[in-house]
Amino acid sequence: MTASGASGAVGASGVGPIKVVIADDQRMVRAGLRMVIETEPDMAVVGEAGDGVEAVALARRLRPDVVLMDIAMPRQDGLAATRALLATPSPPRIVALTTFDTDENLYNALRAGASGFLLKVSSPEHLLAAIRAVSSGEALLDPAVTTRVIAAFAGGPGPRPPAELGELTAREADVLRLMARGLSNAEIAAALAVGEATVKTHVARVLMKLGLRDRVQAVVFAYESGLVRAGAA
Incomplete structure (x- = not known):
């Protein structure tokens, strides 16, 4: 050492x-x-x-x-x-x-x-x-790689959603679902018809409320919590 x-x-x-x-x-x-x-x-x-x-x-x-x-x-x-x-x-x-x-x-x-x-x-x-x-x-x-791997290993029966999911607003949950699909902030903004700065704020709040460190961990959480199911569009 x-x-x-x-x-x-x-x-x-x-x-x-x-x-x-x-x-x-x-x-x-x-x-x-x-x-x-x-x-x-x-x-x-x-x-x-x-x-x-x-x-x-x-x-x-x-x-x-x-x-x-x-x-x-x-x-x-x-x-x-x-x-x-x-x-x-x-x-x-x-x-x-x-x-x-x-x-x-x-x-x-x-x-x-x-x-x-x-x-x-x-x-x-x-x-x-x-x-x-x-x-x-x-x-x-790369979000696409992350999504592929998590989908492959989290494809079992849907788990019981953790209590932390209840802390998210409907819009924050939407943002998390889109993050789990591999979309960038710009793509999420286009999908939700909001500004990219607004998406960044939502992402920060999602990480804070769920106690997550970064976007990768948010993708893991989305699949393992059952918010997003493996193979979902």
Whole structure:
């Protein structure tokens, strides 16, 4: 487990570079990720971990903005480490890393609470865009991919709707349904004949009322709560 000081230009938070912790059991993978990230003036790798236990301890100590979390690691895998970190106050954003682009890996990462999913063979440009996206509170996944995966794994009998759904207004529920279908804010605005700024306000209220971190988690909630059924148009 290693840590280093953060320095550089102002990052997405506006108070310094985006602080990143890399968690992967392969030293060469960590070195490659560090090399790419540290070319950017608005990012800094503040630590590295070789397993899930180290990743949790390091992130709790250094309080990074983003953790790149390998799914398959010894002692504690990335999914368990993600759940542990997200149970802490003001948790970092988690980007799940994997070698395999399987629906099950993606679904499990989202279910654990990751804000995004990245293949280790992704381009440097994709990696950097992912870090910036999740650090600013955005979801990393293409909504169409998210919808496909959640639909595949949440296609069982309709569950009992959670009490939190009753907190949403009718319009907020409509917005959540459209988010779960993979529509962008602009597309939702067109579908509901309202302004895009209004949609952004509704999305923010949906996340707040449901206690969700981001758009990806809202899609998971919509399917698993039964608000949207798998295969629905």
